[in-house]
Amino acid sequence: MTGLPERVRDRRPLVHAMTNYVTMDWVARGLLAAGARPVMARDGAEAPQVVAVADALVLNLGNWSPALQQAMLEAGEVASRHGIPVVLDPVGAGGTAIRTRAALELLERVKVTAVRGNAGEIMALAGDQGLVRGVDAAQEALGLRVERAARAVARRSGCVVAVTGPADLVTDGRRTLAVRAGHPLMAQIPGSGCLATALVAAALAAQGDGAPSVAVVAEALLWAGWAGEEAARKASGPGSFAVAYLDQLGQAGPLPAGRIAPPLSDLLSLYVLVSGATPLSVVEAVLQAGCRMIQFREKHLPLPVQVEAAARVREACWRHGALLLINDRVDLAQAVGADGVHLGQDDLPVAVARRILGPGAIVGATCETAGEARIAQAAGADYIGTGPVYATPSKADAGKPYGPDVVRRVSEAIRLPVVGIGGIGIGGAAPVIRAGGVGVAVISSVVGAPDPGAAARAILDEVERAKEGVLA
Ligand SMILES: Cc1ncc(COP(=O)(O)OP(=O)(O)O)c(N)n1
Ligand SMILES: Cc1ncsc1CCOP(=O)(O)O
Numbered sequence: 001m002t003g004l005p006e007r008v009r010d011r012r013p014l015v016h017a018m019t020n021y022v023t024m025d026w027v028a029r030g031l032l033a034a035g036a037r038p039v040m041a042r043d044g045a046e047a048p049q050v051v052a053v054a055d056a057l058v059l060n061l062g063n064w065s066p067a068l069q070q071a072m073l074e075a076g077e078v079a080s081r082h083g084i085p086v087v088l089d090p091v092g093a094g095g096t097a098i099r100t101r102a103a104l105e106l107l108e109r110v111k112v113t114a115v116r117g118n119a120g121e122i123m124a125l126a127g128d129q130g131l132v133r134g135v136d137a138a139q140e141a142l143g144l145r146v147e148r149a150a151r152a153v154a155r156r157s158g159c160v161v162a163v164t165g166p167a168d169l170v171t172d173g174r175r176t177l178a179v180r181a182g183h184p185l186m187a188q189i190p191g192s193g194c195l196a197t198a199l200v201a202a203a204l205a206a207q208g209d210g211a212p213s214v215a216v217v218a219e220a221l222l223w224a225g226w227a228g229e230e231a232a233r234k235a236s237g238p239g240s241f242a243v244a245y246l247d248q249l250g251q252a253g254p255l256p257a258g259r260i261a262p263p264l265s266d267l268l269s270l271y272v273l274v275s276g277a278t279p280l281s282v283v284e285a286v287l288q289a290g291c292r293m294i295q296f297r298e299k300h301l302p303l304p305v306q307v308e309a310a311a312r313v314r315e316a317c318w319r320h321g322a323l324l325l326i327n328d329r330v331d332l333a334q335a336v337g338a339d340g341v342h343l344g345q346d347d348l349p350v351a352v353a354r355r356i357l358g359p360g361a362i363v364g365a366t367c368e369t370a371g372e373a374r375i376a377q378a379a380g381a382d383y384i385g386t387g388p389v390y391a392t393p394s395k396a397d398a399g400k401p402y403g404p405d406v407v408r409r410v411s412e413a414i415r416l417p418v419v420g421i422g423g424i425g426i427g428g429a430a431p432v433i434r435a436g437g438v439g440v441a442v443i444s445s446v447v448g449a450p451d452p453g454a455a456a457r458a459i460l461d462e463v464e465r466a467k468e469g470v471l472a
């Protein structure tokens with residue numbers, strides 16, 4: 001299948017965007033740059049006629065009015081009858097009751113194909129009184145709640161739900177994908193979200209080959225985020241960034257690989273730390289048991305030996321489709337082609353590691369307080385490890401155990417996925433998930449177990465059962 005930019009350029013879909021006045025021009029420019037054809041008819045007198053000849057419809061609640069709501073309902077019902085993809089952008093849902101009600105009414109009466117919103121808007125549609133300030137999502141206390149809200153809305157409305165943020169989540173209620181792409185400058189120009197919604201519409205119109213919509217929506221968000229990364233390389237500020245962004249959308253060429261994957265919240269369910277002394281048979285057994293995230297953590301062996309050992313672990317991970325992160329050492333991560341690093345408070349700063357490894361790498365950070373976690377999130381971390389939760393035999397300087405509550409304190413302060421670490425074994429994992437964690441990081445309860453594979457499987461089962469409870 002050709003890449004999305006090529007498909008849109010080839011098919012030149014007509015996208016009927018009932019979008020807001022603030023960003024209407026930006027959305028039209030972006031669609032044109034991407035190779036689509038925009039038509040921006042908002043008025044009820046003509047919208048139903050226009051959508052009938054369009055290839056996709058965008059319903060954007062910005063500058064909402066009762067007249068616009070009626071026009072959107074009528075155009076949406078025409079689109080539903082014609083099987084035309086409809087993408088809803090619930091701008092400001094959760095910010096005012098009227099916007100929430102308007103979005104819910106459209107979801108009820110129109111066959112919406114996809115919803116694209118920020119965390120606060122999607123949580124509002126799920127009935128979770130998330131925190132929304134104006135039209136920007138608050139970043140507090142999100143974690144698994146966002147995923148739960150998105151899955152609930154997707155299942156209830158029979159559509160794909162995309163939550164854009166530090167990492168984008170796309171789900172149809174069963175399958176969930178994460179998209180790692182984007183740049184902070186995108187939040188400094190109006191309309192990045194509105195244009196992402198319009199690109200989703202263009203992508204759905206151009207998909208043609210019946211690919212599952214979750215994958216198509218994820219690819220559209222990768223395109224929007226990657227254009228931001230590339231534009232930021234050329235920009236000197238928001239003004240030049242906007243120009244560079246439009247130019248980038250006009251570039252053909254493959255989207256970066258490896259940026260769409262199951263969300264870290266899935267991959268981090270069981271995170272096993274191994275050392276240079278860990279037999280490869282143990283690594284294999286743990287991967288066979290379903291572990292999808294391994295960390296190579298070695299403090300003593302000479303670096304050349306570490307390179308050899310870590311490379312063997314990487315091979316095993318690649319064979320099992322698992323990710324490998326390296327503890328502390330960015331150079332070692334680069335040397336063996338690992339997927340990223342895990343950094344403590346005394347290691348290389350997260351922002352420096354991000355600069356060295358680039359936007360596609362996974363950077364984890366150790367944080368023991370909400371404040372540290374907010375700083376790590378702002379610096380570009382992808383997940384947080386916190387603890388020690390219980391007493392640990394594997395880290396002499398770990399400090400006094402905090403109990404599972406440290407996971408609650410940290411996960412309620414940020415949006416990033418949080419794993420607990422320290423003394424976690426069978427029976428100790430579920431409290432970490434109930435406290436808001438997405439998984440557990442372990443050494444001795446698995447690597448030191450008589451049957452590491454069985455131990456890994458048992459802990460993974462405990463985590464997955466606890467998550468079902470949280471996500472239900
Ligand atoms: C997942 C995870 N969480 C925490 C740690 C601890 O990292 P750090 O604080 O850098 O301590 P050392 O592991 O380097 O002793 C981790 N490694 N992984
Ligand atoms: C690396 C690290 N950071 C905090 S506790 C710990 C060691 C975890 O090992 P175990 O699972 O054996 O307690």
Ligand SMILES: [Mg+2]
Nearest residue numbers: 328343344347
């Ligand atoms: Mg460290």
